[in-house]
Amino acid sequence: MNRFRALMVDKFNHSFSMEVRELGWNDLPKGDVTLRVAWSGVNYKDGLAGIPEGRVVESYPMVPGIDLAGTVVHSVDSRFKEGDEVIVASAELGVSHFGGFSEMARVSGDWLIPLPTGLTLREAMILGTAGFTAAMSVQRMEENGVAPGNGPVIVTGATGGVGSTAVAMLAQLGYKVVASTGKSTEHDYLRRLGAEEILDREALAVRDDRPLKKARWAGAVDPVGGETLSYLLSTTRQGGSIAVSGLTGGSTFATSVFPFILRGINLLGIDSAHITNAYRRRVWARLAGDLKPEALLKVIGSTEITLEDLPDALSTIRKGGVRGRTLVRL
Structure with a gap:
């Protein structure tokens, strides 16, 4: 050519x-x-x-x-x-x-x-950076102690590339997945991926000056950022982790030190571009194995x-x- x-x-x-x-x-x-x-x-x-x-x-x-x-x-x-x-x-x-x-x-x-064995070229691009970012988010949360028995995990921007794959992966691993979206027409799609509960995204952007609210989430996959991240920081459970990978909701957010010093929250930055090739290969191996989101590939x-x-x-x-x-x- x-x-x-x-x-x-x-x-x-x-x-x-x-x-x-x-x-x-x-x-x-x-x-x-x-x-x-x-x-x-x-x-x-x-x-x-x-x-x-x-x-x-x-x-x-x-x-x-x-x-x-x-x-x-x-x-x-x-x-x-x-x-x-x-x-x-x-x-x-x-x-x-x-x-x-x-x-x-x-x-x-x-x-x-x-x-990797277990993936076709086409499947690899259905996953792509979005799927890799979702898988890396799951792996980083696991490395910081998040497990299916700890409580529900919320995924924001759940109909997007990162969100969709994260919902399917987490459900496949046995987590109770709560999906957040602003698209009322996509609730059936998210349930087919494995979401057990769906929240309107406006419920995650309520302005409230309290630094800590009722603890709800054992973990969160957040490609949205902005006010949504502020909400997640104030509502994540003791020792929980939030994997942040995007800014579709804004690049700035408001918080205080209290989620970190009173609940021990882990804020995990997910940068898929500047990691070692060895770590990248480990994540792709999981994408061909236990993190291959069968529900997503079908949908x-x-x-x-x-x-x-x-x-x-x-x-x-x-x-x-x-x-x-x-x-x-x-």
């Missing part, structure tokens, strides 16, 4: 463009391994890459897409050979290095995860788009209009 197609964003002074372009082999950035991309996925971060004020793209022009799954076609890294099926999720893709919205990609071998497995559909999909995810995962078929 000497010529291939990719979605490219460009910014110069006050102008911004986003279009599908035909690129050549020499247009690819430096890297050890060249891949034929089979699938990518749409994440909120990709949505931000699709607007000039998104502040996630470090240099232009850029091919967005923080996830990809594909097959090695050329490698100067002895760890990988032609025909190997691999995953790249997060790392620098779509931010400072051409990403997954392209039929071909060239990346560092250090970023590659061999496709949303057929949502597919093409490169030409991406501008609309990126706009939709920025507006919070996506349920579960959207796949890009390359």
